[in-house]
Each structure stands twice: as structure tokens, then as C-alpha cells.
Amino acid sequence: MHEGTARSGERGAMTCRGAVRGILRLPSLAVGLLMLAAEPAWAHLMPAQQGTLNVLGNAVFAVFSLPLSALRGVDDNGDGHLSATELLAHEPVIRDEVSRRIRITDGTRAGQLEFLQVTAEPDERDSASTAGSSHFVVLMKSGFDAPPALVRMESDFWGAAASERELSIKATRGAEAEVAVLTPRRESHSFFQSRSQVAAGYVADQLFSRVDLWFVATAIVVFGAGWQVGRRDAARMSAMASPPQC
Incomplete structure (x- = not known):
């Protein structure tokens, strides 16, 4: 009788442990x-x-x-x-x-x-x-x-x-x-x-931001130069179109 009770207890313990493992897996x-x-x-x-x-x-x-x-x-x-x-x-x-x-x-x-x-x-x-x-x-x-x-x-x-x-x-x-x-x-x-990935991303961001600034600065210089040339051309054309002074 004691042996049957012990086996029953072992089966119960195994079932309990299996249930716990099932819970832990989810x-x-x-x-x-x-x-x-x-x-x-x-x-x-x-x-x-x-x-x-x-x-x-x-x-x-x-x-x-x-x-x-x-x-x-x-x-x-x-x-x-x-x-x-x-x-x-x-x-x-x-x-x-x-x-x-x-x-x-x-x-x-x-x-x-x-x-x-x-x-x-x-x-x-x-x-x-x-x-x-x-x-x-x-x-x-x-x-x-x-x-x-x-x-x-x-x-x-x-x-x-x-x-x-x-x-x-x-x-x-x-x-x-x-x-x-x-x-x-x-x-x-x-x-x-990772730290290396963060560093690489930071370098890329800085590079692109500097490239953007370079394009902006270049555009300003080109626009300014073109504006100055345009003013000189306009002044020259105005002088040519003016009648001679007697």
C-alpha cells in the first residue's frame, strides 16, 4: 500500500513539474x-x-x-x-x-x-x-x-x-x-x-551634415558671383544704350 502511494506521489510530482515547465516556456x-x-x-x-x-x-x-x-x-x-x-x-x-x-x-x-x-x-x-x-x-x-x-x-x-x-x-x-x-x-x-555601430552612424551624420553645409555655402558663393556679374553686365549695357553727351 505504501509502495502504491509512493508511486502515485511520484507521478503527481512529475505532472506538477511538467506543468511548471510548461508555464515557464510561455x-x-x-x-x-x-x-x-x-x-x-x-x-x-x-x-x-x-x-x-x-x-x-x-x-x-x-x-x-x-x-x-x-x-x-x-x-x-x-x-x-x-x-x-x-x-x-x-x-x-x-x-x-x-x-x-x-x-x-x-x-x-x-x-x-x-x-x-x-x-x-x-x-x-x-x-x-x-x-x-x-x-x-x-x-x-x-x-x-x-x-x-x-x-x-x-x-x-x-x-x-x-x-x-x-x-x-x-x-x-x-x-x-x-x-x-x-x-x-x-x-x-x-x-x-553596438558602440561601433553608434560611432559609425555618428560619423555618417556628421559627414552628410558637412556635405549639406558645403553645398549651401557653394550655392551662396555662386549666386553672389552671378549677381555681381549680372550687375556689371547691366551697367555695361546701360552705358552702351545711352546717347552720347554733346
């Missing part, structure tokens, strides 16, 4: 599903023109608050807000625009867009409000064959207002965290670069 999936299935009120925690990238295993989970004014043909009544009715009518178009204009890669290696959800939250905190929102929240999951080493994000999702032409992104990977600001003049950023 932390990233659980966290990702919790993030993607968050209550609508959670979206208020993402301020306008901000976003996050969270690297978990082979996937990048992203949340963005994007401007409605960056889209065409979605704001049916022209009030500058995305209502629930408008979202329902145009969600496929919005999803297509987001997936096309926001790209998350591992360096030059593209991932697979596995999930994309769009949520329209009212600007007012009143849950009964139907006014809609000037921004909408996007939840995305991009999967890769291996844990991404160099997370690169590129976006050209810019609104009409000046305040809608900057997108602040915070990327995390375990204990690592990095913040970047995308603008129409700098529409991409690579997170978690």
Missing part, C-alpha cells in the same frame, strides 16, 4: 496576450504621439498612439475625431495604412506581422462619450525567426499639426532600454546598437 506569450488584450481604459495610458517597443523572445510587441490627420478618407464627418462608427467602417483601410507605413525589422531582416489591432479612444475620460479621438491606438506584434538583435523602426505617419510630427518611442529588451524621437527629417532609428 512567459512571453502570456505577457504579449495580456498586453494585446488590455482593457480599453488602458489605452489612455499611452499619450498622443508616443509608443513603446518591447522585445520578448523572437517577437517585438508594439503600442503606438497615432494621429487621425495622417489618414485620408477616414474622418467622414470632418470633425477631426475618429468615432467608433468611423473605425468600424474604415478599419481595414487603417490597418493597411499602419502596416504599410510603420515597419519594424531586425536590421535589414523583415519580420512577420502576426497581430494588428486598432482602437479608437475618446479624448474625454467619459466612457459614454461618442466624440471620438484625434488619435488612435495601435497594437502590433512582429515575429522573427530568432530573437532580434538590432530592432529598427521606420515610420512616415505624420499628422497635420506641428505637435503631430514627432513620435517618441521607448524600446525595451530585458534590462536594456532606449528612447528615440522620429520626425519627418529622421524617420527611422535602430535600437540596441
